[in-house]
Amino acid sequence: MEKMIVVDYEKCIGCRTCETVCSLTHEGRVNPAEARITVAKYERTGINVPMLCQKCEDPVCLAVCPMRAITFDPLLGTKIDYARCIGCKLCILACPIGGVSLHPTKGKVIMCDLCQGDPQCVRLCPQRALEYLDVSLLSSRKRRDSVRKLLRLVEEVGV
Amino acid sequence: MSGYAGQILLVDLTRSFLETIPTQKYVEQYLGGRGIAVRLLYDLVPGNSDPLDPSNVLVFMTGPLTGTLAPSSGRVDVVTKSPETGLLGGANAGGFWGPELKYAGYDGIVILGKAARPVYLDLFNDQVDIKDAEPLWGKGVFETVSTLRRNDQGVQVACIGPAGENLVNLAGIAFSMRNYASRGGLGAVMGAKNLKAIAVRGTKGLDIAEPDRLPSLIEQMSARIVNMPSYQEYPQWHYKLFGILEADAKSFFGNYEDTAWPERFEAYERAEQFVKQAEFRPESCFACPLRCWAYLDVQGVGGGSVAACQGTLTSLANFPKVKDLNKVWKAYLLCQDLGLDTSSTSAVIAYAMDLRARGLLTASDTGGLDVAYGNADALVELVGRIAWREGLGDILAKGVKKASESLGADAQGQAVYSKGGLELWLMEIRPFKGTALACAVTDSGSQNRATYGLCEFYYRSMEKQAETVARNLVGTEEAAIPTKYEHKPKLVAAYENSHILADALGVCSIPFMPVGLELWAQAYSASTGIKAPPKDLMTAAERIRTLERLFNVREGLSRKDDTIAERMFQEPLKGGPWKGEVIDRERLEQMKGEYYSLRGWDREGRPTQETLQRLGLQ
Numbered sequence: 001m002e003k004m005i006v007v008d009y010e011k012c013i014g015c016r017t018c019e020t021v022c023s024l025t026h027e028g029r030v031n032p033a034e035a036r037i038t039v040a041k042y043e044r045t046g047i048n049v050p051m052l053c054q055k056c057e058d059p060v061c062l063a064v065c066p067m068r069a070i071t072f073d074p075l076l077g078t079k080i081d082y083a084r085c086i087g088c089k090l091c092i093l094a095c096p097i098g099g100v101s102l103h104p105t106k107g108k109v110i111m112c113d114l115c116q117g118d119p120q121c122v123r124l125c126p127q128r129a130l131e132y133l134d135v136s137l138l139s140s141r142k143r144r145d146s147v148r149k150l151l152r153l154v155e156e157v158g159v
Numbered sequence: 160m161s162g163y164a165g166q167i168l169l170v171d172l173t174r175s176f177l178e179t180i181p182t183q184k185y186v187e188q189y190l191g192g193r194g195i196a197v198r199l200l201y202d203l204v205p206g207n208s209d210p211l212d213p214s215n216v217l218v219f220m221t222g223p224l225t226g227t228l229a230p231s232s233g234r235v236d237v238v239t240k241s242p243e244t245g246l247l248g249g250a251n252a253g254g255f256w257g258p259e260l261k262y263a264g265y266d267g268i269v270i271l272g273k274a275a276r277p278v279y280l281d282l283f284n285d286q287v288d289i290k291d292a293e294p295l296w297g298k299g300v301f302e303t304v305s306t307l308r309r310n311d312q313g314v315q316v317a318c319i320g321p322a323g324e325n326l327v328n329l330a331g332i333a334f335s336m337r338n339y340a341s342r343g344g345l346g347a348v349m350g351a352k353n354l355k356a357i358a359v360r361g362t363k364g365l366d367i368a369e370p371d372r373l374p375s376l377i378e379q380m381s382a383r384i385v386n387m388p389s390y391q392e393y394p395q396w397h398y399k400l401f402g403i404l405e406a407d408a409k410s411f412f413g414n415y416e417d418t419a420w421p422e423r424f425e426a427y428e429r430a431e432q433f434v435k436q437a438e439f440r441p442e443s444c445f446a447c448p449l450r451c452w453a454y455l456d457v458q459g460v461g462g463g464s465v466a467a468c469q470g471t472l473t474s475l476a477n478f479p480k481v482k483d484l485n486k487v488w489k490a491y492l493l494c495q496d497l498g499l500d501t502s503s504t505s506a507v508i509a510y511a512m513d514l515r516a517r518g519l520l521t522a523s524d525t526g527g528l529d530v531a532y533g534n535a536d537a538l539v540e541l542v543g544r545i546a547w548r549e550g551l552g553d554i555l556a557k558g559v560k561k562a563s564e565s566l567g568a569d570a571q572g573q574a575v576y577s578k579g580g581l582e583l584w585l586m587e588i589r590p591f592k593g594t595a596l597a598c599a600v601t602d603s604g605s606q607n608r609a610t611y612g613l614c615e616f617y618y619r620s621m622e623k624q625a626e627t628v629a630r631n632l633v634g635t636e637e638a639a640i641p642t643k644y645e646h647k648p649k650l651v652a653a654y655e656n657s658h659i660l661a662d663a664l665g666v667c668s669i670p671f672m673p674v675g676l677e678l679w680a681q682a683y684s685a686s687t688g689i690k691a692p693p694k695d696l697m698t699a700a701e702r703i704r705t706l707e708r709l710f711n712v713r714e715g716l717s718r719k720d721d722t723i724a725e726r727m728f729q730e731p732l733k734g735g736p737w738k739g740e741v742i743d744r745e746r747l748e749q750m751k752g753e754y755y756s757l758r759g760w761d762r763e764g765r766p767t768q769e770t771l772q773r774l775g776l777q
Contacts, residue, residue, distance in 0.1 A: 013450050015443040016255070020228035021377075024370050030227055031262060031364020032313075041312065043336040044301070046440040046454020046464060104362040124228070124374065126381055126448030 001057060001077050003134055005112070005119055007050050011129035014041055014048030018121035018130060025120045026110070033104045036112040037121050050121075050130065053078065053099035053112040061091035061100055061111070076114050085109060161368035162223040162687030163191065164261045167199075168287065170280060172352055173213060173272030175289055182266045186689070188775060190696070191266065192222035193236040193249065193662035194703040199269055200238050200247070201706060206713040210242035210344075211326060211351040213273035219260070219317065219357070220267035222665020226258030226365055226445070228373065229682045230380050230674070231667035233257055233445025235334070241603070242351075243328040243344040243503075243558045244579030247710040249603045250331070250345055251662045253444035254338035256359060259315040263361025274353040279307070279318075282359045292355035297321060299496035300333040307358040318356035319346040320498025322546040326350050327556040329503040329545065333495070337452065337464040338444065341500035342605045343581060344558075368688030376685055380678050384448050384670045388624065393450045394441040396467035398434040401427040404473060406620040408736045409586040412477050413532060414506075414513035415575045415726060418587060418735040426482045430472065433484035438462070449670060460485050463492045468669070469607075470585030471501040477585075478509035479538045486535035490542050497546035506582035507555045507562065508541050510574065519570045526550035558582065575724040579604040589727055590737035591615050593638075593647040596750045599721045600651070600764075602707040610654040611668050615641040619736070628672070642737070644746045648754035656700040663703060702774040705758065705766045709776065718764045721751055 022035040032038065037052040055077030062070040062078060069084035070091060087107040091100045100111045112119075114132075122130045133141075163186065166179040185195045196218040203216045217239045224232045235257035241248025260268070263284050277292040295303050304316045315335055322330035323346030330346030331339040349355075367373060384390065392399065404410040405427070412420035420426075438456035442464060443449055451469075456462035465471055475494075476487045494501045508530075514520040515530045526544075528551070530537045544552025554562045560580030563571040577583050581604030588594045593615050594606055601609035614625040614632075618639050626636035629646075632653040638646035661671040664683060671679070676693045684690050691699075711720075723742065731741045755761065759770030771777040 013441055013443040013448075015445060015447050017228060017446050017448075020226075020446060021374060023364065024228060024367060024373065027364075028370040029364050029366050031362070033262070033362035034364060043464070044305075045462065046442060046456070048442070104364075120374065124377060124381070126230075126385065126443075 001055055001135060002075065003114075003117075003132055004055055004138070005052060005114065005122060006131045006133045006138055007052075008129050008131070009047070009049040011127045012039065012048045012050055013127055013129075014039055015126065017124055017126060018050055021120045021124045025115060031104075034110070036110055038101075051098060053095075054097060055112070055114070060094040060096065064090045064094040066090065076117065078111065079113060080109065080111060082108055160687070161366045162227060162683070164264050164266045164365065166265060167195075167220075167267040167269060168265045169269045169271065170287075170289070171271045172274040172278065172289070172354060177287055179265075186223075188699065188702060190223060190660075190663040190699050192220050192225070192234065192665050193238070193251065193659060194699060195267065196220035196236050196238040196249070197247070197703060197706050197710065199267075200240070201710050203269065203271065204240055207715070208240065210240040210245065210248075210348060213352070215240050215348055215351070217270040217345070217348050217352065218267060221257040221261055222663055223683060223687050225665030226261040227367065227682070227686045228377050228446050229666060229686070230377065230384055231444065231447040231449065231670050232665055233447065234662070234665045234667055235260070235340070236662050237332060237340040237345050239345055239348045241343040241345070241579070241581075242326070242347045243561075244581050244604045246579045246604060246714060246716065247602045247707055248343035248345060249608060250340035250342045250605070251608065251668075252332070252334050252338045252340040253447070253667055254315070254334040255445050256315040256317050256334040256338075257665065258445050259313075259359045259361050261361065262364050263359055264363045268357065270349075270352055270354060273351065277353050277355050279354065279356040279358060282357070282361075284361055284363055295355050296324060300498055301336055301496050303356055304333075304336050307356060311360060314358050314360045316356055316358050319349045320496060320546065322498040323347055323350035324355070325546065325548050325556070327499065327545060327548065328558040328561065329500050329507065329556065330498050331500045333498055336495075339500070342502065342608070343603060346498050367686055369685040372685045373682070376678065376682055380674045380682065381448055383674045383678070387670075387673050388621075390449070393467065394453060397453055397455070397465065397472065398427075398431040400467060400470060400473050401430050401476075403620065404470075404586065407617055408619055409591065409616065410473075410477060411587040412480050414478070414509045414573060415587070415730075416513065418732055418737075420477075420480055422480070422482060423477070426476060429482055429484050430476065433457070433488070444667070447667065447670070449667075451669070455488070457485060457488055460488050461492055463495055465491060469502070474502055474505035474585045475538070478505040479512055479534075480532045481535045481538050482533070483535040486539055490539045493539065493542045493546075497542065499542065499546055502584055503558060503582040504542060504545060506575075507545070507559050508538060510559050510562070511541070511551065511555055512537075513573055514566065514570050517569070517573070519566065519573070520551075524551060572725070575726055577601070577604045577606060577723055578721060581605055586616070587732070587737075588723070589732055589742055590740040591641045592644045592742070592746070592750070593641070593651050595723060595727065595742045595747060596647055596754060597651050597655070598723050599747060600751060600754055602711045609658065610651055611658060612672070613650070613654050614639045642740060644743070644750055648750050648757055652754060652757050655704060656697060659700040659703050660696055663699065698774070701758070702776060705760075705770060705774055705776060708758070708760065708764070708766055712765050716764075718751065718762065721764055722747075
């Protein structure tokens, strides 16, 4: 995997545009229950976290699928072959982060497919809380962020 | 149907009877939301009935764009006969409840009758149950929502707090833990029906007529919102609004007797510190980029979400002249939890404080509570007493106008309200002639349901922008000048139409004008497949406006009722840039006449036969 959708939950305003765009793109209709991305909302604390398939490099969903309906594409990661999926939900049970769900009417599971490399949730997120990033870039950005935090901490405690 | 869910749920609580009616027959004439809601209300509520009687009807109605990805499409309109004004009551709320209702398969819910015991409605797609709400009765909004979400966080809840249960005229209807259909006592009607809540979960979704076309349209619409000059500043409005009101010279303090509270700058400073020190997370409603809301967590007081532009914090601080923002925040959270409209609650508390300052309320009237201006503890205490109708709170719970009627002639003279007795909103109105006209002619009594964001509001701080808007709408910049009476009827009618269309389509009135009618019309056709050019939408707005008028005409209202509180005519502003301004009675009458003829109504403010025929309302 070269690229992934990176969520910055501190930027997310909880508007759920990503859910609607996702269902429209994949299903031609608006229905958050048919979306591959879902905002976990916590109204009592004001926290909103968009959640979606993380495209694991060693996916458990793939490992547990009895029908070999889930395959791994080097560029786009896990992928579902709908001719094979029987809706047994083992992948839903196995996924450690709730990245797979059951389509409400079709009897098949759904997960993010990165819109074949052009994720529409990223395109329409009004806050740019979602980004489609090179994984290598992600690590270097993370490193710099944590250095910045470290420096601030040093400043605060006056070491 | 695309865009629409296709059916409206009717719930008769007296008979525990459910049925659905097709949305289709109302679509062409009334679009949805506020339009269909008013049509249903007009048809179902008998004239001159008591708002708290089982014969009153409570309508929740989404629009065709609600729940689509059109920006700000989280809206639901709620109408009923208002117990506070006795007239058409209505309010519009954002959040996530409206979209969820459509995903469950309904465009709206109509509540008829009255349950024998407290109940709540539980909707999961086609499964609709009327359930026992005894254990929830008496509980606040936060606990009610949490309880109904125990098994599924995706459930959206419309509910009342104790204020609605206790039939307080200032009670609103909460949508989950944040948004409100707040004005006009809609919550009291829900309480009178013994209906605690409507919990909704939907997984059916919506068909879209042109799924390939919609996303690029949305991109254009969002870009217009994000390019609004004020967009970047929105999250700061939570404290900047104090200064913005000051800059536009529309703040007032107390009960409309004071435009220059000497301690106000200290109060603004404190408000800024308060927000900056809180944990602060900007939030939006469904599919909206605007971030009007923020979650604020204040150590030692508590956390909750608050809208910047509705002026909830400014009203709760400025009217009672309270500088302790921690206490203001506490009062706000109490209003949210007990189910009270913050605008009206602030106003009625300030009214009591004014009466106390004038010696018109005695210690025995107040139950020993010192309701002096600036007393932060009294503010917090009164919020609770109003919701629970204890002591003085029982009188104030009726609203300023009705409370004043039981407090003697002098107290009555001090009462300020809009048509029908609804408290005004966060701003002074004497210099703002368009707003005064809107307050007088609006049929819900609510100026922000009529003309939210009227360009005269921000004339002093953003003159050029206000003039541009005025020129585009009525052809002359002069219409933007607050103190001018000329051109105001046309300006007010244009804003009303725009607001009605936003409320009918199921989107928010704030981004409605910046996005422009042409794009909304395109989003409507891409979602529903119905071609409706802007001109047809405008005709629908005219029709809805006239139907609102017909409701009040049936209640016996005429020209003389289109007015505002007496003090607005008689008591000139004592200071500030608008010193000396009052509303001139004659000029208001002139504006009314002009407004009526623009609407096709007669001299008495009644729609003419010709107008009814033109709009298909005969």
